[in-house]
Amino acid sequence: MTAETDYSAERVQLTDGSVDVRILRDGRVQHLGGKRGAENELRRVAQIPADGVLPVFLGSGLGAGLADMLARTAGPVAVVDAESAIGALTGVPGNWRNDPRVFWIDEADPAAALDLLTRWQIRHGGLPFAPVRDPFYARLRPGLYRDLADRLEVSRKVDFWSRARYPKFRSSVPRVLLLTSSYFLMGELEAAFTRLGYATCLVQLPSQEVGSQEFVESILSEILTFRPDFVLTINHLGVDKEGILTALLARMELPLASWFVDNPHLILYVYENLASDWVTLFTWDVDNIESLKAQGFSRVHYLPLATDPHRFAYAPDTAFKRDVAFVGNSMLYKVHAKLRHYDFPPALLGDFEDLGQAFMESGSLSVKRFLEEERPGHLAAFQALPDVDTRLAFETLITWQATLLYRLRRVRELLPFNPLLVGDPGWRELLPEGGWTYHRELNYYADLPGFYPATRINFNCTSQQMKGAVNQRVFDVPVCGGFLLTDHRRQMEALFEPGREIVCYQEPGEIAGLVRHYLRHDGERAKIIQAARSRILAEHTYDLRLESLVRTMRSIYG
Numbered sequence: 001m002t003a004e005t006d007y008s009a010e011r012v013q014l015t016d017g018s019v020d021v022r023i024l025r026d027g028r029v030q031h032l033g034g035k036r037g038a039e040n041e042l043r044r045v046a047q048i049p050a051d052g053v054l055p056v057f058l059g060s061g062l063g064a065g066l067a068d069m070l071a072r073t074a075g076p077v078a079v080v081d082a083e084s085a086i087g088a089l090t091g092v093p094g095n096w097r098n099d100p101r102v103f104w105i106d107e108a109d110p111a112a113a114l115d116l117l118t119r120w121q122i123r124h125g126g127l128p129f130a131p132v133r134d135p136f137y138a139r140l141r142p143g144l145y146r147d148l149a150d151r152l153e154v155s156r157k158v159d160f161w162s163r164a165r166y167p168k169f170r171s172s173v174p175r176v177l178l179l180t181s182s183y184f185l186m187g188e189l190e191a192a193f194t195r196l197g198y199a200t201c202l203v204q205l206p207s208q209e210v211g212s213q214e215f216v217e218s219i220l221s222e223i224l225t226f227r228p229d230f231v232l233t234i235n236h237l238g239v240d241k242e243g244i245l246t247a248l249l250a251r252m253e254l255p256l257a258s259w260f261v262d263n264p265h266l267i268l269y270v271y272e273n274l275a276s277d278w279v280t281l282f283t284w285d286v287d288n289i290e291s292l293k294a295q296g297f298s299r300v301h302y303l304p305l306a307t308d309p310h311r312f313a314y315a316p317d318t319a320f321k322r323d324v325a326f327v328g329n330s331m332l333y334k335v336h337a338k339l340r341h342y343d344f345p346p347a348l349l350g351d352f353e354d355l356g357q358a359f360m361e362s363g364s365l366s367v368k369r370f371l372e373e374e375r376p377g378h379l380a381a382f383q384a385l386p387d388v389d390t391r392l393a394f395e396t397l398i399t400w401q402a403t404l405l406y407r408l409r410r411v412r413e414l415l416p417f418n419p420l421l422v423g424d425p426g427w428r429e430l431l432p433e434g435g436w437t438y439h440r441e442l443n444y445y446a447d448l449p450g451f452y453p454a455t456r457i458n459f460n461c462t463s464q465q466m467k468g469a470v471n472q473r474v475f476d477v478p479v480c481g482g483f484l485l486t487d488h489r490r491q492m493e494a495l496f497e498p499g500r501e502i503v504c505y506q507e508p509g510e511i512a513g514l515v516r517h518y519l520r521h522d523g524e525r526a527k528i529i530q531a532a533r534s535r536i537l538a539e540h541t542y543d544l545r546l547e548s549l550v551r552t553m554r555s556i557y558g
Contacts, residue, residue, distance in 0.1 A: 007140070011089040021062075021089050023140065032061065032086065032136050041065035044132055053130035054121060056080065056152055058145040059137025063092035066102070069132075075101025076124055078117060080148060082108040082141070110144050114151060122244050126251035129153075164220065164252035168229045169558035174550045175199040177228035179238030184444055185261060186234060188308045192542040198550070201226040204238075219245075223254065230255040230553050235262055250278040255557045257282060257549060261305060263465040264288055265366050266399070268295070269392045280556060282549060285469035286491055287365050301552055304495060306540045307475035311445060314533070316481045318453035323519055325420040326411055326459040327442065327451070327473070331404040332426030338397040342390060347381040356401030365467055367395040402464040404430075410461045410487070413511035417519070419459070422451075452482030456525070457518055460486035470495060474502070475540050478532035483525040485514055495540065501531040 007025035021032040038061075045065040048055050050072050057066055060081040069077055079102060087093040097104045103120050107113040121129065129152040138146040176193065180186055180202045193200045203222055231249060236258050239245050249256050259282040260267065275296030282303035283289065292300045344352070355367075355378065364370035371379040385391045408430055411421065415435045421427045422439045442448055452458055458477045462470070468490035477484040488504035496502040503518065505511050518525050 007085075009085045009089055021086055023086070025140075032090075038062055038064040041134070042068055044134075045069050048130045048132060052127065054078065054124060054127045055130045055132055056117065056148075057132045057134070058149050059083070059134035059140075060087070060090070060092040060096070061134050061136070062090055063095060065132060066092070066096060070099075070101055076103055076120075077101060078103040078105065078120060080105045080107070080113050080117075080145070081137075082106050082144060083137070108141075108144060110147050113144070113148060117148075117152075119244060122247050122251065126248070164223055164254065166227060168253075168255070169554045173197065173199055174230075174554070175201075175226065175228045176550075177201045177203060177223065177226060177231045179231060179233040180204050183234050183237055187445070188311065188542045189232070189234070189546065191308065191310065192546050195543055196546060198546075199226075201228060219248065220252075223252065228254065230257055230557065232257045232259070232549075234259055235264075235267055236260075246276055246279055250276045253278065255280060255553060257553055259303060259549065260284065260288070263366075263399075264292060265368075266392065266396055266465065268292075269388060269395075280553065282552075285466045286494075287466070287468045291365070299556060303545055303549060304469065304491070304540070305472050305475060306542045306545045307472070307479050307536060308542050309479050309537060312449045312452075312476050312480040314479070314481050315450065315453040318450070318481065320456055321454040322420050322456070324414055324417045324457045324459060324515060325422060325451075325455045326414065326461070327422040327448065328407060328461070329423045330407065330426035330430055331400045332430060333424055334400045335397060335404060338393055338400070342393045342397075344390075344394060344397075345381055345384075348378060348394060351378065352397060352401060355398050357405055359398050360402035360406050360464055363467070367398045370398075399463075399465050406464055407461050410508050410511060411459075413508050414459060414515065416512060417515055420455075448476065449480050452477045452480050455482060457515055458482050458484050459515075460484055462487055462489060475536055478502075478529055479536045481529060481533070483518065483529050484532075485511075485518065496532065496535060501528065501535050503528060 007023050009024075010022050012020040012022055023032060041061045041064045045055075045068050048069065055069055055073075055077045057069075057077065057079045060066060060079050066077065066079065079096070081087060081093065081104070084093075084106065093104065093106075096102045103116075105113050105116050107116065117129070121127065131149045131152040133149050134145070138149070176198055178186075178189065178193070178200055190200070190202070201222065203219070231254060233239060233256070239256075239258070246256060256276075256279050258279065261284045263285075264281070264283055265288070275298070277298070279297065280299040280301065281292055281297050282301050283292065284303060284305050286302045289300050289302060339349075339352075348355075355375065358374065359367055359370045362370050362374060364373060368382070371382055382391060382394060385394060411419070411427075412431070415431070418435060418437065420437045420439055421431075422442055424441065425438070427438055442451060458473070460471070460473050460477075466489075470486075470489050470492060474484065474486055474495070483503075485503050485505065488498070488506050492498060492502065492504060498504050503514060505514055
């Protein structure tokens with residue numbers, strides 16, 4: 001033990017009925033308790049307001065002050081007390097540790113205790129701390145109790161929260177704090193913001209540190225310095241699963257815009273404290289709007305994908321290198337990885353291929369809804385899975401298996417045309433040898449802008465994570481001068497005019513005839529490419545999407 005904590009303790013019953021806890025350290029006897037000790041505790045507590053603050057006891061003493069505080073208020077109250085030897089003699093931890101009004105911290109590390117207090121503060125609206133010092137504990141372990149008292153006093157005197165609640169959208173130039181991540185669209189958004197002349201600040205927020213004192217101080221400092229109108233993230237990346245960041249932003253009355261470009265139900269599944277008046281969701285799939293509202297989100301808006309014509313630069317004179325190609329994952333290895341990493345029960349595991357096929361053929365927008373509507377027997381086994389993470393993994397497994405079967409059925413229709421398949425090696429296990437060529441995955445930015453125009457027919461079959469929306473390829477291929485043959489989506493007509501701006505197949509049996517036709521008619525392909533490109537440049541760029549997003553945020557929070 002360190003010199004600061006090296007002590008022994010004993011309990012002594014005094015003649016007046018009170019308790020004296022004697023501490024022996026360095027040959028000297030110190031006291032905690034007795035009637036005078038309880039009176040001192042009550043005097044210190046009497047100085048704390050009954051509401052509008054978060055009382056923090058730095059040392060629990062004999063519990064008289066804590067009992068008085070809880071008699072005056074409904075809580076919450078925090079107690080920092082790492083002295084288990086003293087607590088065993090006074091009995092205070094046993095009386096109060098499990099009280100729902102009391103947040104008990106027995107951390108001896110001041111940094112760890114401060115992080116816990118900061119998370120607790122955020123959960124309770126960011127109210128200022130009101131430290132209740134106990135001089136005895138401060139002498140006993142100054143590196144914990146005295147240092148914490150100083151830090152908490154600073155928090156009380158400097159009201160960051162009210163300073164952060166400044167008016168939003170007062171300037172014609174939007175100010176956006178962008179939570180950066182490795183997601184591929186982040187580069188497009190940064191470039192579009194620059195072209196639009198918006199003021200941006202990029203912040204990397206590692207989720208494992210969200211809620212720490214360092215994190216809170218960092219984000220508060222960034223916000224007070226930059227003064228953004230709102231925060232923007234993709235797919236909730238950078239937002240912690242416990243909901244601490246969203247609670248923090250709500251306390252500062254700083255709006256959060258989260259643009260989902262993947263299935264939000266496979267992402268939000270694991271988040272807590274989701275809905276807030278200060279959170280607005282944008283989804284690339286209009287089918288998700290009602291289900292997200294049913295989840296508690298009052299502000300949900302449709303914002304489809306788009307493209308960046310600067311990255312996918314127009315290359316009309318590119319020489320053709322191949323007739324037909326599909327760039328896409330077979331999903332085989334993704335399915336196998338889920339099966340390896342999760343121990344699903346036999347009732348689900350034995351039927352996962354059948355469930356994938358049935359989900360693909362159903363009109364259900366999510367696996368959970370599919371099980372509820374069509375497979376009640378499997379639903380019971382799904383609901384019995386041990387935790388949210390395992391249920392999410394099973395939903396993802398079935399979605400990926402459905403995508404595997406969906407793509408395999410359609411890609412087989414291309415085999416008479418000797419297609420080039422670009423993706424994972426799983427295609428080699430799914431398709432017979434001969435009649436097609438394999439190429440490893442291409443880099444989205446470095447390779448695809450040149451690949452698409454050099455292919456007479458770029459094939460597309462959409463992931464089953466979305467049953468009605470269109471994917472990225474619908475915009476990227478035509479804008480750089482490529483021709484696309486894609487599966488029809490319910491939301492297609494709102495974005496393009498089929499037959500003039502885009503060519504779609506409804507059923508796998510139509511694929512071979514369409515491929516054969518457009519391989520023979522170069523002029524028709526060129527007209528469709530030009531029509532699609534004109535529509536994209538007029539309506540479907542990331543610059544336009546961000547202008548729309550900012551207008552929506554301004555209309556809500558301005």
